[in-house]
Amino acid sequence: MSSITEKAKNKKQVLTLNELSKRKVVEHNSLITSIAKMDKTPLKMFELAVSCINTEEPPKDNTVYLSKRDLFAFFKVSDNDKHSRFKEAVEKMQKTAYFQIKEVKEKGYEMTSIVPIPTVKWNSYNDEVLIRFNQDIMPYLIDLKNNFTQHALSDMAELNSKYSIILYRWLSMNYNQYEHYSVKGGRRADQVESYRNPSITVKELRLMTDTVNEYKIMNDFTRWILEKPLEEINVHTSFNVTYEKVKKGRSIDSIVFHITKKPVARNDFYKLEEQDPIYLQDKANKEQAEELLAGKALKSKYTKLLLDNMLLSPYEMTDTSLMAGLQAHVYPLYDELKALRGLNGVKDHLSYVRAKQEAYSKRNIAKYLKKAIEQYLPTVKRQDL
Template identity: 25%
Template sequence: MENNLVVQSNDLILATYTMQKTDKELMLACISQIDSRPDAPNVTQDTEYKVTVDDIKSLFFGKKSKNEQNVYRDIENASKRLYDVDIVMSLPENKTLQTRLVSSIVYDPDNGEVVLSFANKILPYLTQLKANFTKYKLLEIGELSSIHSIKMYELVVMWVNQYQYSKEFTIEEFKHVMCVKDKYKQFSELRRYVIETAINDINENTNYKVSVEYQKKARGKGYKGLKLKFHKKLLDKIAGKDGKLSEDKIKSIVDNVQFMNDYNDHPGLSYDGKMSTDSFKREMINIIQREPESFNKPNKALESYLPKVSQGK
C-alpha cells in the first residue's frame, strides 16, 4: 500500500450498495493495492489482497489510538459484512448487474490481518481501466467520519474530473446516488445526517469545498431538490466572500493577456490549446478547476491575474 491510490470505474462509484464506514475503508484499502493501468498484469478472483491492523490504524485513525485487538475485531466484522454486500450497477441497453463484491476471505487473528479476493464480475471495474474512471489518494479520505462523507467525496472528485462543478438533484435522485434510497423518510433527517454531515466533513477534512442550495416546493412546505457546488480549496483565493467560485472570475483570469503569456506552456494544454487563443481559454477554464495546484510559478498565482477592483468580491 505504498501509493494508497484508489482507482475505480465511474460505473462502480455510481453503483448502489449498503455498507458501513469500516466496510468501505476495508474495501478501499484493498482497491488501493490494485494496479489499474491498462497494461497491468491480469487480476483474477484468486488474486488476494492483505490488510493488516497496522494498515487500518495508519490510514484511518491518524493520531487516534485504538487497541489492536479491537481494530482486528472491527476489520473481521467488516470483512464478513463485505462478503454479503450486493453491488447493483446500471448497464447499457437498460440492463442491470447485481454481483457480490468479495469472493473469499481468509481470517488470520494471530497476525492481525485479513486477506480478501474480489468477485469476478467486479474486477472489470477495478482493473486495466482505460477511461471513465476516478482516482484519489486513500489518505485524502482518512479523516472522514461517515460512509456518506466518503460517498459524497468520491462523487465530487468524479464530477470535477468530468468538468462538472455543480450538480442538481431531486430529493429522490440524491437519495439514490448516495445509496440511502430506503432511509431517512423525513427530509430533516436526510439534511442533518447525510447532507450537512457529509458537506461539513468534506469541508473540514479534505482538499475540496462543497456548498448546498435547497430548492423549495412551489406550493406548500418542504423541499423538492437541492444543488451542490464544489471546488478545490486551492481556489478559495479567487472565490467570493460567500465562499463560492464564480465562473466570471475564472474567465477574467483566462482572458488576462499576461496569464496567457505566463502559462501557454502548461502541460495540461493540448496542441490546439498552445496554438489557438480560443482553445487556450476554453481548456484553461477546466484546467484551473481540475488542477489549481499546477499553477505554481513564482509570483504567478491565479489570484494575481484578477482585476484589482474584482478581488474579494
C-alpha cells in the same frame, strides 16, 4: 503451500501506510453512482483495497495484499480489541455488503448486485492480509478507458460517515470531469461549469445513499445526508462544497452543489529565481504563463512516457503548476538525453526511475524527476566522451 507472507513478498504487493497515503482510488463511474448496500467500514475497506490495484498490471487472481498493522492505522484502531473488530467488519462486509449497479442498455437498463470482496485471508502468525476481489467487480476497477473517476485515498481516510464517502465520490466524479473538459475541451462553457456545479434530484440522491425508506422528513434528510457529510468533506478533503435546494412546486425537487478546490501550498520547486521575469509580473500574467507551459506539457511525448511508466497519473495532469514545472524544468533535460541517446534512451531512463522509485510527496513529483535526470545526464555525457 507457501504462506501469505511469502506470496506477498514474491508479488511485491504488500504496501506500507506511507505508500497508501499517497495512493489514488480509480473506479468506473457506474460503480460510483451505484447503490452501496453497506456501512462506512466495508466501504472504506473496499476503497483501501482498490487503491492497491495497478490498472496497467492488474493483480493476478484479482488479489492484493495489505499489512494488518497499516490497515489498523488507516482505520485509526488501536485498542486491544482491534482484531475482533476487524474480524467482525470482514464478516459483515462479506455477508451483507454489496453494490447494486444500474447500467443503461439498448433495450432498457440492467441491474447487477455484486459482493465486491468475497475472500479475505489472514492468520495469527504474520502481518499480511490477502484481499481477493470478485471477478465481476474487476471490470469496474481495471477497464477504465472511458468514464472513470480518480480521487485521493488520504481524503477518504478521514471521512467517518457512509454518506460522506458516497457524496465525496460523486462530487469527485463531477469535479474530475470539470477539470478534464477545462483542459481538453469538447464541451460548451455552460456544460463545463455544470460539472463543478452539479445537480441531482432528491429521488436520485436517496437511491444513491440507500435512504429511500429513511429520513422521510426533509429536515432530517438535509441534516444527515447533506449538512453533516459536507461538514466532513469541507474539513477533511481537498474540496470546499456548498449547496442549494431547488423547489418544484412546494417540495424540494433537487440539490445543486457548488464545488471549489482548496489551494495547495507551493513548494520550493515552483519558486523561480527573483530575476525570472515571469514571476515578477502580476498574478494574472503568472497564471497565464503557467497555463501556456502546462498546455505544452499536456501535448508532450514525455507526458505520455511518464503516464506509461506510472510516474504521473491523469489526476496529476490536472495540476497546472505541476505540469508547468515539468515543462519548464524537466522536459528540457529529457531533450538533452534524447539528443544523446534517442527517445529509447529516455524510455530506458524512465523505466529505471520507475523501478527505483522512492517514496515521495505527490507535490514533489516534478522535483523528484528533475533530480533523477540531473543525476543521470552527467553519466551519459561522460560515457560519450
